[in-house]
Amino acid sequence: MSEILLQIDGREVEAREGMTILEAAQNVGIVIPTLCHHEKLEPYGACRICTVEVEIRGRTKLFAACLYPVEQNLIVRTSSEKVDRIRKMILELLLAHAPYSPELQDLAKEYGADKDRFEKEASFCIHCGLCVRYCAEVKKKNAVGFVDRGTRREISFIPEIASKECWNCKECFSLCPTEALQTAFVLTKALISPPSSFKPESEE
Numbered sequence: 001m002s003e004i005l006l007q008i009d010g011r012e013v014e015a016r017e018g019m020t021i022l023e024a025a026q027n028v029g030i031v032i033p034t035l036c037h038h039e040k041l042e043p044y045g046a047c048r049i050c051t052v053e054v055e056i057r058g059r060t061k062l063f064a065a066c067l068y069p070v071e072q073n074l075i076v077r078t079s080s081e082k083v084d085r086i087r088k089m090i091l092e093l094l095l096a097h098a099p100y101s102p103e104l105q106d107l108a109k110e111y112g113a114d115k116d117r118f119e120k121e122a123s124f125c126i127h128c129g130l131c132v133r134y135c136a137e138v139k140k141k142n143a144v145g146f147v148d149r150g151t152r153r154e155i156s157f158i159p160e161i162a163s164k165e166c167w168n169c170k171e172c173f174s175l176c177p178t179e180a181l182q183t184a185f186v187l188t189k190a191l192i193s194p195p196s197s198f199k200p201e202s203e204e
């Protein structure tokens, strides 16, 4: 794979063909906020909090850093008035869904986002898809999925699969930037009884 030289925040950065701007930045310790990215998962591009400014032939455009592939001589700015304004707006919209998410609250502080700007629609899930994709792509179990569409879209554990697979896994829990996942799991747990093979964690 050939080496590519680009500029991120005024710094010359070496990357390999096929890498995204996010990967190139992370490689040299430049932090770009993410909410739907995970290094083991295919890029998804749902949250747009990783938006950066990219200069192409003298014109500046906005792209999701987790999706955009590196190119020779690309000029990238990970922070600017425009980028920060967009991130602030995204956070305000997401906080209407998940006002108590510590991860969102930390980012809100950083970008001066007002958690009360938009009317609350507290579904607690911000549709980052991390749980759904991790279960499908890494665990290959598809125990959790999205149901419904649009603003009513939410995640749900599939009871038949969850009853066999989830009790001793729960790897998706730590990925969730909000409380939604645990809540959905607790609800599912209330609906189904653990299989006879289930052992409480203390006995494992």
Ligand code: SF4
Binding pocket: 124, 125, 126, 127, 128, 129, 130, 131, 132, 155, 175, 176, 177, 178, 180, 181
């Ligand atoms: S439950 Fe959590 S991890 Fe799953 S999609 Fe919603 S916010 Fe993302």
Ligand code: FES
Binding pocket: 033, 034, 035, 036, 037, 044, 045, 046, 047, 048, 049, 050, 051, 064, 065, 066, 067
């Ligand atoms: S981290 Fe890039 S769109 Fe979510």
